[in-house]
Amino acid sequence: MEEGKRGGHPKGSSSNGGKCYSIIAAQNCEQLAKEICDSYPDRFSFFRTEWGKFPDGTDNIQIGGFHPRNMISGQNVLFLASFHNNDATLSQFQVMIVLLQSFIESLTIVLPFSPVGTMDRVLSEGRVATANTYGYMFSSLPNCGKPSRLMIYDVHTLQNRFFLHGNTVASLHTAVPLLLQRLKSGSGEKSKRSKGSDRVTYTIAFPDEGAAKRFSMYFENWDIIICGKTRTEDDGRKVVIHTGKAEGRNVVIVDDLVQSGGTLYECALSLKAKGAKSVSAYVTHAVFPNESWRRFVKGGDRACFEKFWVTDSIPSTINALRLYGGTIFEILPLKQLILHDLDNYVTGDVNDYPDLGVRSSNCVCL
Numbered sequence: 001m002e003e004g005k006r007g008g009h010p011k012g013s014s015s016n017g018g019k020c021y022s023i024i025a026a027q028n029c030e031q032l033a034k035e036i037c038d039s040y041p042d043r044f045s046f047f048r049t050e051w052g053k054f055p056d057g058t059d060n061i062q063i064g065g066f067h068p069r070n071m072i073s074g075q076n077v078l079f080l081a082s083f084h085n086n087d088a089t090l091s092q093f094q095v096m097i098v099l100l101q102s103f104i105e106s107l108t109i110v111l112p113f114s115p116v117g118t119m120d121r122v123l124s125e126g127r128v129a130t131a132n133t134y135g136y137m138f139s140s141l142p143n144c145g146k147p148s149r150l151m152i153y154d155v156h157t158l159q160n161r162f163f164l165h166g167n168t169v170a171s172l173h174t175a176v177p178l179l180l181q182r183l184k185s186g187s188g189e190k191s192k193r194s195k196g197s198d199r200v201t202y203t204i205a206f207p208d209e210g211a212a213k214r215f216s217m218y219f220e221n222w223d224i225i226i227c228g229k230t231r232t233e234d235d236g237r238k239v240v241i242h243t244g245k246a247e248g249r250n251v252v253i254v255d256d257l258v259q260s261g262g263t264l265y266e267c268a269l270s271l272k273a274k275g276a277k278s279v280s281a282y283v284t285h286a287v288f289p290n291e292s293w294r295r296f297v298k299g300g301d302r303a304c305f306e307k308f309w310v311t312d313s314i315p316s317t318i319n320a321l322r323l324y325g326g327t328i329f330e331i332l333p334l335k336q337l338i339l340h341d342l343d344n345y346v347t348g349d350v351n352d353y354p355d356l357g358v359r360s361s362n363c364v365c366l
Helices: 027-039 086-100 130-139 158-163 176-188 209-219 262-273 289-296 315-324 335-342
Strands: 021-025 044-046 050-053 059-062 076-080 106-110 148-153 168-173 202-206 224-231 237-243 250-258 278-286 308-311 329-332
Touching: 021 027, 027 044, 027 076, 027 315, 027 335, 059 086, 076 086, 086 106, 106 335, 130 158, 148 335, 158 168, 168 335, 176 209, 176 250, 176 308, 176 329, 202 209, 209 224, 209 250, 224 262, 237 262, 250 262, 262 278, 278 315, 289 315, 315 329
Parallel strands: 021 044, 021 076, 076 106, 106 148, 148 168, 202 224, 202 250, 250 278, 278 308, 308 329
Antiparallel strands: 050 059, 224 237
16 A cells, blocks of 8 residues: 555545544554555554664654655544654654644544553652653643544553543553454354353453452453462462362463563462463563563473463564463454454444454464
8 A cells, every 4th residue: 555545535434434543653562553544444544654773872863754745744644653662652652742732633642551650659769650650741742633642452451541641542442352263263163151062261360459349340251260369388479269169170371561470470370370271371462571582482491371462562572472472372453353443432332343353363473
């Protein structure tokens, strides 16, 4: 598809009634932008931005869509963001400011993973709660006549939304529908028990009470196991099962994100010790600093999972998993979910989502 071309619908609504958008993307998100435009050319146009640097290291950015003629002003802009490091984050804030000063109709920011979501409180004076400071920066963006919409998936704590005020409003979503459809699609798998069936039945486990509170509402018809850390006699801590039965079950541990993966690993060991038939894991955000995902692949010291499902919310990590992740990791693409949520501001029944393209044949198995 030619960059910037939108099939005869320059702005407003497409032929099927959906709002049209001009896409500006962080460098890590350019592939997603192209895939969106290829799938829905009557709704989306992608204008590639040049994310350059001057010799002194400061930004030298040329936003796409302004030359040879301005095709951004007056448009609904969809900004695909990736805050994978502080340098990239500052560059993207500068672009958002310029866009909002360019007489656009609206700005929707898709930031699938908020990297500061876990830093929402402090225990001593002088510590910086970056969830608050990022919220302040978003809220201080210029106003184009209406608040900017910030779409985030499975933010670590829901109260993060209250750090935003004024010019930017949080639109919180979940990627759980991807997991639900994946579990029901592959190898004859389904969620509910049925007599006389040889299909796999899964039990959902949460590694702690926080994850249970955050996600249990999406698994009302599933058997649930809740784990948690308890003190040992030597004043250490270990993960144990608090409620639910693991014996003979195919268990999927569900959480919002993984860092080193220590808690998930300990949870899996506890489930297996109690007789779980198999243990898999799902996280929306595969952070894996310092390539800690290597410990879960075949031959790693934490290679305990049947399958490890993640979304592509963090492109830098996913690119590494595609190259070296082995057969354990499977990537559930966010594209169709983002496009659905773009037109639906409130998360509805997670079982009523349209086909999100996560059947086993469509997922990236590594």
